[in-house]
Amino acid sequence: MLRYIIFAPLAGALINWLVGRRLRDERFIGIVACGSVGLSTIIGFYLAFKSAGALRSTQPVLDHLWTWIQVGSFRADFGLAMDRLSGVYVCFITFVGFLIHVFATGYMHGDRGYYRFFAYLNLFMFAMLTLVLGDNFLLMFVGWEGVGLCSYLLIGYYLDKAEAAPAAKKAFIANRVGDWGFVMGMLLLFWMTSGAGAPSISFFDKPGLTSALATIAHMTPEPFAWHYLWYGGITSIAILLFIGATGKSAQIPLYVWLPDAMAGPTPVSALIHAATMVTAGVYMLARCSAIFTHAPTAMFIVAIIGAATALFAATIGLAQNDIKKVLAYSTISQLGYMFLACGVGAFIAAIFHVMTHAFFKAQLFLGSGSVIHGMHHEQDMRRMGGLRKYMPITWLTMCCGWLAICGVPIWAGFFSKDEILWKVWVAGPFSIPAGDAKALWFVGIVTALLTAVYMTRLMVMTFWGRERFGAGGADDARHQVEHDGHSAEAVSAHDSHTPHESPWSMTIPLIVLAVLSTVGGLVGVPYAISSLAGGHPQNYFEEILAPSISTVPANEAPETSTTKLNLLSPPPEPIDGKPAIAPVGEAPGSATTHETPSPQEINEERLLALVSVLIALSGIGIGWFMFERRPLRAMPGLLENKYYVDEIYDVAIINPIEAGSREGLWKIFDVGVIDGIIHTLGGAVVRAGRTIRYLQFGFVRGYAAIILAGALILIGYFAYSGAHVLRFLVK
Amino acid sequence: MVPQLSWYLALSAVLFTIGVVGVMIKRNVISMFMCIELMLNAVNLTFVAFSSFFRDVSGQLFVFIVMTVAAAEAAVGLGIIIAIFRSRESLDVDDASTLKL
Numbered sequence: 053m054l055r056y057i058i059f060a061p062l063a064g065a066l067i068n069w070l071v072g073r074r075l076r077d078e079r080f081i082g083i084v085a086c087g088s089v090g091l092s093t094i095i096g097f098y099l100a101f102k103s104a105g106a107l108r109s110t111q112p113v114l115d116h117l118w119t120w121i122q123v124g125s126f127r128a129d130f131g132l133a134m135d136r137l138s139g140v141y142v143c144f145i146t147f148v149g150f151l152i153h154v155f156a157t158g159y160m161h162g163d164r165g166y167y168r169f170f171a172y173l174n175l176f177m178f179a180m181l182t183l184v185l186g187d188n189f190l191l192m193f194v195g196w197e198g199v200g201l202c203s204y205l206l207i208g209y210y211l212d213k214a215e216a217a218p219a220a221k222k223a224f225i226a227n228r229v230g231d232w233g234f235v236m237g238m239l240l241l242f243w244m245t246s247g248a249g250a251p252s253i254s255f256f257d258k259p260g261l262t263s264a265l266a267t268i269a270h271m272t273p274e275p276f277a278w279h280y281l282w283y284g285g286i287t288s289i290a291i292l293l294f295i296g297a298t299g300k301s302a303q304i305p306l307y308v309w310l311p312d313a314m315a316g317p318t319p320v321s322a323l324i325h326a327a328t329m330v331t332a333g334v335y336m337l338a339r340c341s342a343i344f345t346h347a348p349t350a351m352f353i354v355a356i357i358g359a360a361t362a363l364f365a366a367t368i369g370l371a372q373n374d375i376k377k378v379l380a381y382s383t384i385s386q387l388g389y390m391f392l393a394c395g396v397g398a399f400i401a402a403i404f405h406v407m408t409h410a411f412f413k414a415q416l417f418l419g420s421g422s423v424i425h426g427m428h429h430e431q432d433m434r435r436m437g438g439l440r441k442y443m444p445i446t447w448l449t450m451c452c453g454w455l456a457i458c459g460v461p462i463w464a465g466f467f468s469k470d471e472i473l474w475k476v477w478v479a480g481p482f483s484i485p486a487g488d489a490k491a492l493w494f495v496g497i498v499t500a501l502l503t504a505v506y507m508t509r510l511m512v513m514t515f516w517g518r519e520r521f522g523a524g525g526a527d528d529a530r531h532q533v534e535h536d537g538h539s540a541e542a543v544s545a546h547d548s549h550t551p552h553e554s555p556w557s558m559t560i561p562l563i564v565l566a567v568l569s570t571v572g573g574l575v576g577v578p579y580a581i582s583s584l585a586g587g588h589p590q591n592y593f594e595e596i597l598a599p600s601i602s603t604v605p606a607n608e609a610p611e612t613s614t615t616k617l618n619l620l621s622p623p624p625e626p627i628d629g630k631p632a633i634a635p636v637g638e639a640p641g642s643a644t645t646h647e648t649p650s651p652q653e654i655n656e657e658r659l660l661a662l663v664s665v666l667i668a669l670s671g672i673g674i675g676w677f678m679f680e681r682r683p684l685r686a687m688p689g690l691l692e693n694k695y696y697v698d699e700i701y702d703v704a705i706i707n708p709i710e711a712g713s714r715e716g717l718w719k720i721f722d723v724g725v726i727d728g729i730i731h732t733l734g735g736a737v738v739r740a741g742r743t744i745r746y747l748q749f750g751f752v753r754g755y756a757a758i759i760l761a762g763a764l765i766l767i768g769y770f771a772y773s774g775a776h777v778l779r780f781l782v783k
Numbered sequence: 784m785v786p787q788l789s790w791y792l793a794l795s796a797v798l799f800t801i802g803v804v805g806v807m808i809k810r811n812v813i814s815m816f817m818c819i820e821l822m823l824n825a826v827n828l829t830f831v832a833f834s835s836f837f838r839d840v841s842g843q844l845f846v847f848i849v850m851t852v853a854a855a856e857a858a859v860g861l862g863i864i865i866a867i868f869r870s871r872e873s874l875d876v877d878d879a880s881t882l883k884l
Contacts, residue, residue, distance in 0.1 A: 750880035752815075756806045 053099055054115035054132040054185060057092040057142065061177035064088025068174065072167035082157035085170035089153050089177055093146035099134055106139035110599050112256055114187065121190070125251040126242065133187035133256050137338055137600035140403060141184045144410050148327050149177050151561035155418050156319035158557035159425055169209060169317065176202035180328050184335060189238045189253040189264075192336070196234065196300065199329045200227045206324060207316040219312035226309040230299015234336075237292030240284065241343070244268070255339060269342040269602055276348040290343050290350035293336060294357075301333025301387050304361045308698060310384055314376040318421030321376060326383045326417050327410040334390045334406050338399040342602035345397065352488075355395025355479075359495040362388030366502035368694050370509070371687030374431050375420045378510050382457065383413060385499060389472055392496060396489065398475030400597045404576045405472055407593075408464035411572045412456035415565035419450035422558050423514060426551040427521065433510065434684055438519035442551040445559045447515045449566035454511050456569040458504040459668040464573030466668070469500060470661050471578055471591075477660055478653075497667055504671020505678070512676065513683045520683075521551070580657035791832035798825035812864050812874045816857075823853050 064084050072081040100107045112135035120130040134142060153173060160169050179198025186192040200223075208220030238253060241264055245252050248271070250262040257263045268289075274280050280287035297303070302310035313325045324330070337344060337354070344351055362385045369381030386409050393402035424431055426443050440447040456463035459470065473496050479489040553559070576593030679685060690696075798821055805818030827846045834842025867879055 752876040752879065753807055753810070756815075760803060760807070 053095060054113060054134055055117060057095050057099070057146070058132065058178055058181045058185060060088045060091040060095070061174040061181070065171045065174035065178060068167050068171040072171070076167065078157070078161065078166055081167050081170050085174055086150065086153045086157065088174055089146065089150045092177070092181065093150045096142040096146045100139040100143055106134040107136055107596055111135075112138075112187075114256065114258065116258070125246060126253075127261060128188050128190040128253060129258070129261075130191060131187045131258065132185040134185060135256070135600050136597050137335070137403065138184045140407060140597065141335055142181065144407050145177075145180055145184065145328050148410050148414050148565070149180075149323055151564055152319050152323040152327070152414060152418065155322075155421070155558050155561040156317070158555045159319055159421055160317065161555075165209065165211075169206075172202055172205045172209070173320070173323070176206065176324060176329070180332070183332055187254060187256050187258070189241065189255075192255075192339075193231075193234060193238065196296075196332065196336075197231070199324070199332065200224065200231070200300070203227075203313070203324050203329060206320040207313045209316055209320065213315060215312070216315040219309075219315040223309040223313050226306045227299045230296045230306055233292045233295025233299070235296075237289050237296065240289045240292060241268075244285070244289065265340065265342040265602070268346060271346060273346040273348065276352070278349060280347070280349050286343055287347040287349050290340070290347035291353065293340055293343065294350060294354055297333030297336055297391070298357065299333075300336075301330050301391070302361075302384050303333070303357050303387065303391060304364060307361060307365065307384050308701060311377055311380045311694070314374070314380050318376065318417060318424055321380070322414045322417030322421065325380065326413040330383060330387060331390070331406045331410070334387070334394065334402050337391070337394045338403055338601060341399045344394070345602050351395050351397065353395070355392055355476075355492055358388045358391030358393070358395050359492045359499075360388070361385070362392060362499040363495050363502070364388075364695075366499045366506065367691055370502060370506045371691035373434050373692075375423065375433050375436075375510060375514065376417075376431055378433075378506060379413070379416055379420060382416075382503065382507065383409075385503060386413065386457070389469065389496065389499070392492060393472040393475060396476050396479035396492070398472060398479075399601045400594045401468065401471040401475050403597060404593050405468035408456065408468040408569070408573050408576075411565055412453040412463075412465055412569035415453035415562065415569050416450060416457065418558070418562055418565065419446050419453060422446040422554040422562060423551075425554050425558065430521065433513040435521050436514045437517040437521070437683060438515070439551055440515040443553045445553060446562060449559075449562040450511065450515070452566035452569045454507050456573075457507050458672055459500055459664055460672075461665055462570065462573075464569050464571070466665070467573035467576050467578070467581075470664050471576065473497060473500070473664055474578070474580075474657050474660055477656075497664065500664060501667050501671040501674075504668050505675040508672045508675025509679045509683075512679045516680060517683045578657065580654045581661060788832055788836045791828060795825045795828040795832070798822075798828065810875050810877055812867065812876050812879075815876065816860055816864065819860075820853060820857070823849060 064087070067084050067088075068081050072084065075081075099105050099113055102108075106113045112133045114131065114133050116129060116131040118130050119127065121128040153170075156169070156173065160166055163169065176199060179195050179202055181195070183192055183195025183199060186195055204220045204224045207223055208216045210216045242251060242253050245262075245264045245267045248267050250264075250267045252262050252264040252267065254261050254263055255265055257266065268286060271286065274283070274285055274287050281291055282288065299306045310325060310330065314321055316325075344354070365381045365384035365388060369378050369385060372378045372381060386405070390402040390405050390409075393399070393405065422443065423436065423439060423446060426439070426446070427436060430436070452463065456465040459466045473493060476489060476493045476496055479492070576591055578591050693699075802818040802820075802822035802825060805821065806815050809815050809818060827849055830842040830846045830849070834840060834846075864874070868874055871878055
């Protein structure tokens with residue numbers, strides 16, 4: 053059954069590529085694209101939620117297609133597996149993906165490459181689902197590369213846009229750097245499991261194959277020390293895999309491709325560069341939690357990189373004027389949160405945030421797409437303003453996304469972000485010094501504040517204030533002159549269009565996603581909060597995912613409550629929006645295997661939740677008062693120019709490589725060494741030939757004489773000494 | 784007087800030497816060609832002589848092969864000679880030296 057989940061979008065891609073390109077019928081293409089993704093959505097939900105489905109049983113649903121590679125002890129299957137982690141991923145990927153496909157049928161209306169767009173988009177779904185469902189590292193890597201390829205194709209989708217092709221290349225190359233880490237980590241893992249007597253790169257136990265992760269889980273954790281990074285053990289594997297994750301999930305130092313990736317169509321930004329593909333790194337870390345929990349040094353680095361990225365990207369997002377760029381930096385920042393959570397061992401909180409982020413960030417991106425569509429492809433927020441009158445549905449739904457990302461209670465982002473911050477606050481098990489954990493928490497809370505500020509800025513600049521499009525924007529005439537560069541008639545042509553609300557195919561996904569951003573967080577209400585309302589004392593989301601996630605070896609983990617398995621209650625639907633609290637017929641005593649947190653801890657958690665609510669509200673307040681009156685307030689140039697990171701990379705890395713390639717590799721090595729060898733050899737042959745050709749003197753009788761002389765010499769030789777040779781041979 | 788093996792060998796050597804010398808000193812292509820045939824037949828003679836001497840038929844088989852090859856070679860060789868003569872109006876091998884650099 054699992055195979056249909058991945059092959060339905062592939063079939064859709066093929067049909068659109070082969071048939072759709074001939075028909076050029078938008079209705080046909082849209083139905084094929086949405087239908088194939090809808091099919092895998094239905095199958096995915098069925099397999100996840102049926103009575104012995106992936107989210108209910110402890111055993112993964114396996115689907116072995118064929119043994120792909122078998123060389124010696126190395127075996128890689130083309131096999132799919134859906135356990136609880138991939139089940140959650142499949143559910144939100146297919147569902148959000150389906151909504152975005154529907155949205156795109158409206159957004160891409162009238163585009164010349166309609167069939168191409170949907171073929172790529174379906175191909176992306178195939179690759180992403182392969183990534184998530186692959187039951188070993190190599191198949192995951194196939195999906196990993198596949199999503200990279202589709203990302204490349206879709207970023208460069210607008211062939212006539214000058215910045216699209218370099219942006220696509222940049223994304224591809226930055227991902228290559230990360231892929232190096234992935235492959236090396238995979239090889240090292242295989243080498244280590246071979247050393248342990250169970251060579252494998254599989255995630256799961258299969259007939260005749262042991263899970264590599266289980267093998268690692270039985271090893272002793274490596275202690276916290278920096279030299280383990282180069283030791284070639286578990287820590288090295290973990291850090292190499294993390295390098296792969298930084299590429300795919302846009303973390304420092306490889307994040308630079310993601311803002312540029314906004315050159316692609318907005319549905320692509322929503323699907324690939326916000327909701328699904330960029331969270332593949334988090335998925336990989338969570339999948340390999342057994343490896344990471346045995347490598348505290350790597351975990352510490354993951355946490356630091358995550359926190360640094362979160363803060364860094366948030367500050368940049370504060371000063372961007374392109375609506376999609378703000379959201380891009382916001383995505384990087386939120387991904388930083390997820391890695392911060394992974395780094396302190398809270399993999400489940402990270403996945404929870406991945407899911408809620410998929411809802412609200414997809415919502416925000418699609419909302420921005422709706423704005424861009426309504427504004428006739430204007431992306432500069434300085435030329436928006438007052439749009440809530442024109443696009444009420446977009447405005448209202450984006451408000452849900454906005455409140456969710458800011459972390460206002462009830463909205464989804466609050467629960468996941470708060471969960472992460474709480475887990476960071478109590479992080480102890482990974483030998484992170486307590487002070488460091490608190491510092492990371494502080495970074496997280498500052499990021500939360502900045503997030504609220506820049507998202508408020510985005511909303512205010514877009515939907516409130518004076519209308520700055522057309523002739524009305526007197527106060528931004530300066531900016532139009534500075535930044536526009538358009539001629540006067542271009543501006544006046546723009547005036548003739550007023551913003552309009554988008555068609556239903558775009559607003560319905562917006563509404564669904566807004567509902568999900570509002571209530572989607574309720575599947576993971578922590579105990580400290582649900583107990584306030586006398587609700588169920590468990591965090592459903594944590595409970596569902598716990599069996600898939602390896603935690604710290606028990607002797608040093610205070611948080612072992614999550615490792616135990618308790619599945620007496622059916623898990624709630626995480627994405628259909630039903631509130632998960634207070635299920636019918638759930639006895640409170642069923643939670644006996646859970647260690648209820650001590651009241652002291654609960655109070656601390658509540659206090660921190662209160663702090664983060666206050667931070668979110670004050671961030672919104674700051675944003676409101678700073679930008680409501682003066683939406684065009686000048687931001688610090690350092691932030692607006694993204695800390696000049698692209699320029700620094702140019703100077704420090706790209707230019708030396710280019711110069712080295714041009715001057716060294718081309719002019720010295722290629723021209724000098726390679727061409728030199730060839731020319732020397734060729735010249736030697738020519739000179740030798742020129743000398744030897746004088747042997748050919750051209751007189752037939754001369755040749756005959758030479759033959760005769762040769763024959764005589766041979767006969768003479770054998771006549772004198774050949775007798776001995778013959779005798780020797782005969783003997 | 785019964786012919787000895789050595790007589791045949793001596794005759795063969797004489798014929799062969801005449802052939803070699805002919806190839807070396809003759810300038811006419813036809814003559815050179817005939818000298819080559821002479822050498823081949825000298826060798827054939829030794830083959831037959833040894834075959835008879837050792838009571839072994841394989842020498843005679845070799846002669847058949849040599850004659851077959853010689854016939855083919857004569858056909859090709861004469862074809863070449865005719866072609867050369869047509870293009871140069873001459874049978875002097877020293878004139879056919881355009882391959883020389």
